[in-house]
Amino acid sequence: MSLKHGLLGLLGYGDMTGYELTKYFNESLNFFWSAQTSQIYRDLNNLEKKGFLKSKIEHQEGKPDKRIYSITKEGKDEFLKWLNDYDFGKELDYRDPMLMKMFFSKQGDTEKLIRGLEDFIKDNSYFLEAMKITKQHINDNSYAEHEQYEDDKIYWKLCILRGEYLSKANIEWAEESIQLLKEIKR
Amino acid sequence: MSLKHGLLGLLGYGDMTGYELTKYFNESLNFFWSAQTSQIYRDLNNLEKKGFLKSKIEHQEGKPDKRIYSITKEGKDEFLKWLNDYDFGKELDYRDPMLMKMFFSKQGDTEKLIRGLEDFIKDNSYFLEAMKITKQHINDNSYAEHEQYEDDKIYWKLCILRGEYLSKANIEWAEESIQLLKEIKR
C-alpha cells in the first residue's frame, strides 16, 4: 500500500520519470523505504490505469524516449485520503528475521552469534552516522534548496530522529546481548 | 526465508500439526513473527516436497483427521545451515509505512497526526507491558515447564529485551515528536 502512495506523494512535488522516482526513493527516502525499478514501473502502470496518474512521452536526441508522469486530481485525492488515516497501531510490526534466529540460538554457534552482533553494531553505527549527515544536509539546504520545502523539513527531521532512536536502541541491545552471551560462555 | 526455518525450528522441539504450529507462532513468537494458517500449510507442503519434513495422518474420533509433521535429518541440516549464518547486516531494514506518512505530513492534518502518535505510544506501552509479563512467565517456568528448555531461556529473553528496547525507543520518539509538532502549531 505504501509504495504506491509514496509515488503519488513524490509526484506531488513535480513531474518525473520512473527512473527519477527510483532515484528519489533510493536516495532521499532510502533509510526507511527502498524500491526496485521493476516494482516502480509496475506500480506506475497500475496507478495510471486507475486514473491517479497520467503520462506523456518526451523524445530525446541520442537517448531513449522518456515517459514523464504527472499526478491527476483523482491521484491527489487518493494520496490525501491515505495520508490522513493516521492509524499507526495497525501497522505496528516487530517482525524480524534476526530475532527468529536469536530465538533458536541455543542450537547455534555462540562465537558466530557474537560476531554477528558485533557486525550488527557496526552497521547500525554507519546508519546512525549517515542519518546525522542527512540531518545536516537538510539544515544546510543542500538537499532541498528551495524555500518551497521549508515546512517539509520538520517532518523529514522527525523521520530521521526515529531512525536515530531505533539504531541507538539496536546498538545498546546488541552490546548488552554480547555481554550476557560472553558471561554464559565462561 | 524465515518462516520456513522457523517451522523447522519449532518441529525440532517435537512433532506437531499445522494447526499447533500456527498457535505456537501466534502465541510464543508472536511479538516478532506472526503467520496465517494458509501460509503455514503452504510452506509445510513445500518443506515436505523438499524432504525436510515428513508427515503421518492420525485418525480421531469425532474430529477431522490430523496430519502430524516431523522433521527429517535433511530438515535438521537445513535448519542448522540457516541458523549459523549470522549475517544480520544484510537484513537491516528500517522500512516503515508510518515514516512514509510522516515524510509527507506537511500536507496532512497535524491534529490527526498527533492523535495517531498518541495511539502509537499506547500501543507500544501495551506491547512493552506484554513483554514484561512474558519475561516473567519465562522466569516462572510457566511457559516452558521442562528443564529441557533451561538453556533456551537466555535467547528468548534476549528477543524480549530487543522488543523492550525498540518499543521504548518508539515511545520516546513519539513523545518528542508530539512536543515538536505542538510547538510549530503555536
Place this chain on the structure above:
DNA sequence: TGGGTCATGTAACCTGTTACATGATTAG
C-alpha cells in the same frame, strides 16, 4: 440457538526480489 474451538485447507491477490534485455552516451 449461536458462538467459539479443533482441524483442514484452497483461491485470488498484492507486494517485493532477482535476473535478464536493450542500446546509446560519457567519463576515466
Place this chain on the structure above:
DNA sequence: CTAATCATGTAACAGGTTACATGACCCA
C-alpha cells in the same frame, strides 16, 4: 577499453494477506 549512467522495461518467483469452505463438537 571498460564501467557507469540514462532509460526503458519483462518474467519468474517468493512471501504475505484476505476471504472463503467444511464439519463436528462444546459451552452458555
